[in-house]
Amino acid sequence: MAGALLLVSGLLAACSGDDSGTPTLIWYTNPDTGGQAAVAEECSTDRYEITTEVLPQDANQQRIQLARRLAAKDPDIDLMSIDPPFTAEFADAGYLAEIPQQMQQTFREQAFQSAAEAATWDDQLVVAPFWSNTQVLWYRKSFVDKAGIDMSQPVTWQQVIEAAGKNDGRIAVQANKYEGYSVWVNALIEGAGGQIATNTDAGVDAEIQIDSEAGREAADVISALASSDASPADLSVSNEGTAAATFSSDAGAFMVNWTFIWGNYGEDRLGDDIGFARYPRTVEGEESTPPYGGIGIGASAFSDHRDLAVEALECLTSPENQAINAELTGNMPSSAAGYEQPQVQKLFPADLIQLFQESLQDAAPRTLTPYWSDISGAIQSTWHPPSTVDEQTPEESAEFIRDVLDGRSLL
Amino acid sequence: MSTVTAPRREDVRQAQAAESDRTKSENRLGLRLVAPAVVFMLLVTAWPMLQALYLSLFRYRLTAPDDREFVGIANYTTVLTDRLFWLDTWNTVLIMVVTVAVELVIGFAFAMVMHRIVFARGVIRTSILIPYGIITVVSAFAWQFAFSLNNGFVNNWLPFVDENFNWFGDHWPAMFAIMVSEIWKTTPFMALLLLAGLSQVSEDMLEAAKVDGATWWQRLWKVILPNMRAAIMVAVLFRALDAYRIFDNIFVMTKGAQETESASFLTYRQVIEQVQLGLGSALSVLLFLSVLLIAWLIVKLFKVDLAQARGEG
Numbered sequence: 008m009a010g011a012l013l014l015v016s017g018l019l020a021a022c023s024g025d026d027s028g029t030p031t032l033i034w035y036t037n038p039d040t041g042g043q044a045a046v047a048e049e050c051s052t053d054r055y056e057i058t059t060e061v062l063p064q065d066a067n068q069q070r071i072q073l074a075r076r077l078a079a080k081d082p083d084i085d086l087m088s089i090d091p092p093f094t095a096e097f098a099d100a101g102y103l104a105e106i107p108q109q110m111q112q113t114f115r116e117q118a119f120q121s122a123a124e125a126a127t128w129d130d131q132l133v134v135a136p137f138w139s140n141t142q143v144l145w146y147r148k149s150f151v152d153k154a155g156i157d158m159s160q161p162v163t164w165q166q167v168i169e170a171a172g173k174n175d176g177r178i179a180v181q182a183n184k185y186e187g188y189s190v191w192v193n194a195l196i197e198g199a200g201g202q203i204a205t206n207t208d209a210g211v212d213a214e215i216q217i218d219s220e221a222g223r224e225a226a227d228v229i230s231a232l233a234s235s236d237a238s239p240a241d242l243s244v245s246n247e248g249t250a251a252a253t254f255s256s257d258a259g260a261f262m263v264n265w266t267f268i269w270g271n272y273g274e275d276r277l278g279d280d281i282g283f284a285r286y287p288r289t290v291e292g293e294e295s296t297p298p299y300g301g302i303g304i305g306a307s308a309f310s311d312h313r314d315l316a317v318e319a320l321e322c323l324t325s326p327e328n329q330a331i332n333a334e335l336t337g338n339m340p341s342s343a344a345g346y347e348q349p350q351v352q353k354l355f356p357a358d359l360i361q362l363f364q365e366s367l368q369d370a371a372p373r374t375l376t377p378y379w380s381d382i383s384g385a386i387q388s389t390w391h392p393p394s395t396v397d398e399q400t401p402e403e404s405a406e407f408i409r410d411v412l413d414g415r416s417l418l
Numbered sequence: 419m420s421t422v423t424a425p426r427r428e429d430v431r432q433a434q435a436a437e438s439d440r441t442k443s444e445n446r447l448g449l450r451l452v453a454p455a456v457v458f459m460l461l462v463t464a465w466p467m468l469q470a471l472y473l474s475l476f477r478y479r480l481t482a483p484d485d486r487e488f489v490g491i492a493n494y495t496t497v498l499t500d501r502l503f504w505l506d507t508w509n510t511v512l513i514m515v516v517t518v519a520v521e522l523v524i525g526f527a528f529a530m531v532m533h534r535i536v537f538a539r540g541v542i543r544t545s546i547l548i549p550y551g552i553i554t555v556v557s558a559f560a561w562q563f564a565f566s567l568n569n570g571f572v573n574n575w576l577p578f579v580d581e582n583f584n585w586f587g588d589h590w591p592a593m594f595a596i597m598v599s600e601i602w603k604t605t606p607f608m609a610l611l612l613l614a615g616l617s618q619v620s621e622d623m624l625e626a627a628k629v630d631g632a633t634w635w636q637r638l639w640k641v642i643l644p645n646m647r648a649a650i651m652v653a654v655l656f657r658a659l660d661a662y663r664i665f666d667n668i669f670v671m672t673k674g675a676q677e678t679e680s681a682s683f684l685t686y687r688q689v690i691e692q693v694q695l696g697l698g699s700a701l702s703v704l705l706f707l708s709v710l711l712i713a714w715l716i717v718k719l720f721k722v723d724l725a726q727a728r729g730e731g
Binding site: 067071074075078096097099100102183184185210240241242243244249252377380381384391392414415416417418 | 477480481482483492496497500502503567568582583584586587588673674675676684687688690691692693697701
């Protein structure tokens with residue numbers, strides 16, 4: 008027994024790093040193709056070294072691992088890449104080290120408005136926006152020529168669904184029972200001028216606004232697609248990857264998907280057949296609000312090197328390093344300055360880069376609340392599968408979200 | 419059987435009365451020797467159970483520790499009056515009944531093959547057991563790929579299924595896929611337990627029945643099955659308890675979509691995903707109680723004697 012204890016403590020000591028030399032900051036990153044590791048190396052100085060550890064692939068699993076370890080005040084996490092919907096939850100729970108006002112100011116000025124908004128909780132910028140993602144409407148040029156739609160003008164979901172339905176084309180979306188579906192629902196509601204919840208500072212007592220005109224507009228779009236010939240056979244289990252496959256199939260016509268999907272089609276781009284336009288409008292005459300995604304970097308409140316970790320944020324999210332990350336991963340910068348870096352400009356055609364930036368300016372983050380995972384789960388329960396969505400869905404989901412937040416219903 | 423064991427218990431009592439100092443001290447030594455193991459068992463099993471029982475009385479979310487609040491049995495009333503809980507319990511019971519029934523039939527056939535086979539015995543026995551040697555998650559992925567609309571082959575192989583049929587797009591097809599993967603994975607285990615029972619059936623009895631002119635069917639129903647009742651019940655008990663805790667297949671194949679969630683999956687989501695420690699603990703206590711209930715029901719209803727099945731009776 009004593010021998011085992013000695014062995015365990017020896018192992019623990021080995022893990023906790025060398026106190027005498029340069030401290031090591033451990034950055035927990037979401038899996039990527041080496042961008043964050045390169046940035047970590049770039050930002051290691053004489054005073055500290057930054058190494059990376061990789062979190063699970065699934066955003067929800069990333070949240071679970073971080074939340075459980077932070078709840079136990081794990082000092083081995085110094086920095087972490089956080090998905091925007093969970094930023095508020097972590098900040099509210101006191102897991103994130105405070106960022107000095109001066110730095111907050113810098114980050115805020117540097118980032119796109121949507122990125123800064125997604126990084127803010129309780130009027131404080133709680134994570135440093137690192138990379139930003141948004142969705143655009145991808146289309147097959149040959150298909151829109153055949154269907155005769157003018158893609159230089161903004162299109163609505165109804166138009167897209169009708170055109171695809173009439174011409175035997177499929178529209179690829181993300182409608183599996185997962186976070187990606189909430190992203191779609193949120194973008195549709197925001198696009199109709201609504202919000203899923205307001206007054207989110209009140210925590211569980213936030214006002215649930217999904218039962219509204221905007222909610223019904225969103226439900227209309229989803230049920231129209233689900234009942235149309237344009238809906239792919241795998242609609243109810245579709246995610247980013249299957250959407251890409253549907254889009255490249257013979258019947259592929261339209262797809263909403265994140266920026267990185269461009270890289271999926273190699274140099275050939277399906278025989279130069281891929282076009283892009285701004286995210287479709289939910290209602291005629293009202294500007295669309297594309298989904299916002301990305302990563303903000305937070306410093307852990309329980310880190311042994313908290314001050315150094317906060318200090319490192321500045322380097323990690325500098326426009327130059329955002330560009331290094333973008334070049335290696337295709338995950339685009341969270342700032343206009345990042346976009347201006349020469350290597351970023353080369354990643355995509357100039358008009359696509361412009362479309363990304365424009366979309367990011369108007370993008371709508373998912374509702375900022377510590378209870379987003381509950382709200383999102385409740386939306387997935389009531390709005391999935393898409394074929395069951397009808398005009399009653401917003402009302403049912405509003406009631407269900409309320410019950411879940413009040414602990415009256417299981418999610 | 420009770421007539422056989424009863425006098426023996428009296429023997430024991432008499433023996434206890436007449437215990438010598440030596441047996442007493444041997445008993446004490448025995449207690450001391452098992453004590454560390456008992457303490458260890460209590461630490462690793464009883465302690466977490468008590469902790470879950472305690473936590474289930476609170477409204478407690480891991481990411482909002484300051485809002486922790488004692489709510490008594492409120493979590494239990496929430497759970498027991500919730501539609502989702504009963505839906506998931508029904509799903510679980512359905513999966514348990516269907517898979518165990520199917521496995522019992524196929525497993526028995528496999529056991530007969532393994533028992534009677536004359537040539538290539540080792541190879542055939544091993545190949546029947548292979549699915550059981552595969553990790554559940556891996557087999558669930560394999561079946562998920564097989565049924566998948568994007569890269570599966572099931573739709574091409576089955577003549578009466580449309581090529582664009584989405585197995586995971588609706589409740590019943592999804593449940594079917596989950597059950598198929600569960601049955602494929604665990605039938606060998608059932609077969610193995612039944613094989614043990616089958617080899618206990620005396621050849622003499624079978625021969626006697628044959629001489630008396632019993633048909634194959636009569637020998638099966640009148641001789642073989644009655645004589646392996648204990649083995650069958652143990653197999654059913656083990657598999658039913660396992661099936662009631664089904665999790666991996668559902669996690670991999672549907673993530674609980676299309677209302678295919680099981681009781682364990684619901685508990686997992688409350689505790690791990692939603693970090694609702696209070697509500698989740700209440701669910702895990704209920705899950706534990708239902709597993710106990712099922713075990714008790716099977717033991718009572720079918721009068722299983724576990725000791726006899728282990729060859730101790």
